[in-house]
Amino acid sequence: MERFYHENAALYQTMVARLKPPPPSRAVKVATETPSPDIIVSARIRPLLNEDVDAGFPCAVFPRAAETGRVDVHDLYNHPKGRPILKVGPILSHCWLLPNRGLCQSVAYQVDRLFNAEATTEEVYEGLVEDLLPTAWHGGFGTLFAYGQTGSGKTTTVSGLEQLIAEKLMDQSSDGQRQLYMTIIDLAGNSAYDLLNSREPISILQDSFGDTQLAGVTEHPVQDRDEVTGLIERAASFRRTAPTFKNDASSRSHGICRIRMKNPTTDTDGLLYLVDLAGSEAARDVAVHGADRMRETREINMSLSVLKDCIRGKAKSAALALSDGSKSKQRKPHIPFRQSALTRVLKHVFDTAGGRACKTVVVACINPSLADVGPSKNTLRYAEMLRVLVPMPKNKDTKAVSIPETLSSSAGDSVDTDTVPRRLGLPGNPSSRDLDPTRTSVSFKERIRPGMVVSWKQSTGRDLALDTPDEPNLAAVLCPAEMARDTTLGVIPKSTLVELICARTRTWRELARAR
Numbered sequence: 001m002e003r004f005y006h007e008n009a010a011l012y013q014t015m016v017a018r019l020k021p022p023p024p025s026r027a028v029k030v031a032t033e034t035p036s037p038d039i040i041v042s043a044r045i046r047p048l049l050n051e052d053v054d055a056g057f058p059c060a061v062f063p064r065a066a067e068t069g070r071v072d073v074h075d076l077y078n079h080p081k082g083r084p085i086l087k088v089g090p091i092l093s094h095c096w097l098l099p100n101r102g103l104c105q106s107v108a109y110q111v112d113r114l115f116n117a118e119a120t121t122e123e124v125y126e127g128l129v130e131d132l133l134p135t136a137w138h139g140g141f142g143t144l145f146a147y148g149q150t151g152s153g154k155t156t157t158v159s160g161l162e163q164l165i166a167e168k169l170m171d172q173s174s175d176g177q178r179q180l181y182m183t184i185i186d187l188a189g190n191s192a193y194d195l196l197n198s199r200e201p202i203s204i205l206q207d208s209f210g211d212t213q214l215a216g217v218t219e220h221p222v223q224d225r226d227e228v229t230g231l232i233e234r235a236a237s238f239r240r241t242a243p244t245f246k247n248d249a250s251s252r253s254h255g256i257c258r259i260r261m262k263n264p265t266t267d268t269d270g271l272l273y274l275v276d277l278a279g280s281e282a283a284r285d286v287a288v289h290g291a292d293r294m295r296e297t298r299e300i301n302m303s304l305s306v307l308k309d310c311i312r313g314k315a316k317s318a319a320l321a322l323s324d325g326s327k328s329k330q331r332k333p334h335i336p337f338r339q340s341a342l343t344r345v346l347k348h349v350f351d352t353a354g355g356r357a358c359k360t361v362v363v364a365c366i367n368p369s370l371a372d373v374g375p376s377k378n379t380l381r382y383a384e385m386l387r388v389l390v391p392m393p394k395n396k397d398t399k400a401v402s403i404p405e406t407l408s409s410s411a412g413d414s415v416d417t418d419t420v421p422r423r424l425g426l427p428g429n430p431s432s433r434d435l436d437p438t439r440t441s442v443s444f445k446e447r448i449r450p451g452m453v454v455s456w457k458q459s460t461g462r463d464l465a466l467d468t469p470d471e472p473n474l475a476a477v478l479c480p481a482e483m484a485r486d487t488t489l490g491v492i493p494k495s496t497l498v499e500l501i502c503a504r505t506r507t508w509r510e511l512a513r514a515r
């Protein structure tokens, strides 16, 4: 396959250059779901390396400039009847027009946060780890998984983040004092090894409370950044690797770095885990197809599959809890963490005891080279499967919200609608949409969600079928959904709205641009 890509690299580049991005969707959608705040699924695209360029492979992964977290992957399809064409993906939502070739489709993937090839490890740290660290610092669990095909940048990402974390932890300005202990282990199949003790085998046991214990592991107290760096380097020299077609020293085990943060005042501790997962390559990419190697690949893929089920199970439980599913008869999702050593060691991530805070971040690492386009699609598909959307938080206190006098509707006031929800004590502005109520058949009332800022320009002479103020250039309405839902169709009495804001100076288009 690599040869096919290589031979058609120039044709591929011409076809990709001619692709026209799909026009922005005009459909009006109301966001009722949001990514879980406790599980962030991200992707990091590493730069094309000199060796990729020298080998003649172009880039096949393209983040969309205009859409956050969206990335296109263009594959080449060896058409049996002639010249190769860009492969038709299974997702039909994005049809791109290719001149002289009719309609062809490209596969688009969505993640919560996307880091392109120019992103530095510092940016990844700021985007992903800055939230994990306080969670562990204050007695919770923070876990980061780096997932991806061999050579996609997992180890580079994790070790870079470890250095930055070490720096941050040693920063005296941190909130309170903690004693720090570091453990680094290696999981190969069901066996575990202590990488800070010459790769001595250790046992994964369950204690009488059901907690997983790593029997025989050494825990190293660390006091400065150099100590952390020294331990990371020592662990790397003991990491289990084996050659694959893509990487001479591919990680064939899961590397787990655990930093325990003990609060000497309360005698409690929080845990930060950084997990550099084994390469997710298919069996065909393994250089030596011996029985041991094949079994190892099977075990790795099985543990990655169980990990996916566990992360999804946890996210679905969270979604169920938020949608009041526990009150209904809906069954709690099964989280099969006992099915692999990896998920047993990380049991607390999926089965949080005592209501301790738990945040999880997944970084899907991508090699953008056309030679790796198949594995990149698999990695992004895996990342998408980990994304479970949860219902938007309901604002239970809406009725209790008092309207600050500064927000009262006075004709002639210019209103900054972006700050309105915050000023009313409502959650951010997550579902803001510019909705022109005169353009769709869905009733205005049904499209309103809690905390949403709805803005439009009323065309002259059009009846909005709601109790609007006299102001013709009505620009923004902030409305609590519970109230809107209770009203009769088409009429939202003023008394049920938290606030009607008239802004003479900003039309809905201006507001959209400003946002």
Ligand SMILES: Nc1ncnc2c1ncn2[C@@H]1O[C@H](COP(=O)(O)OP(=O)(O)OP(=O)(O)O)[C@@H](O)[C@H]1O
Residues within 6 Å of the ligand: 046, 047, 049, 148, 149, 150, 151, 152, 153, 154, 155, 156, 157, 247, 249, 250, 251, 278, 279, 365
């Ligand atoms: N963000 C980056 N910027 C520059 N080079 C990178 C980046 N990420 C990875 N690389 C380079 O890509 C190559 C592969 O990276 P790395 O070893 O981290 O991959 P990996 O996914 O851990 O592979 P494996 O699973 O086989 O261990 C290395 O040469 C590394 O220097």
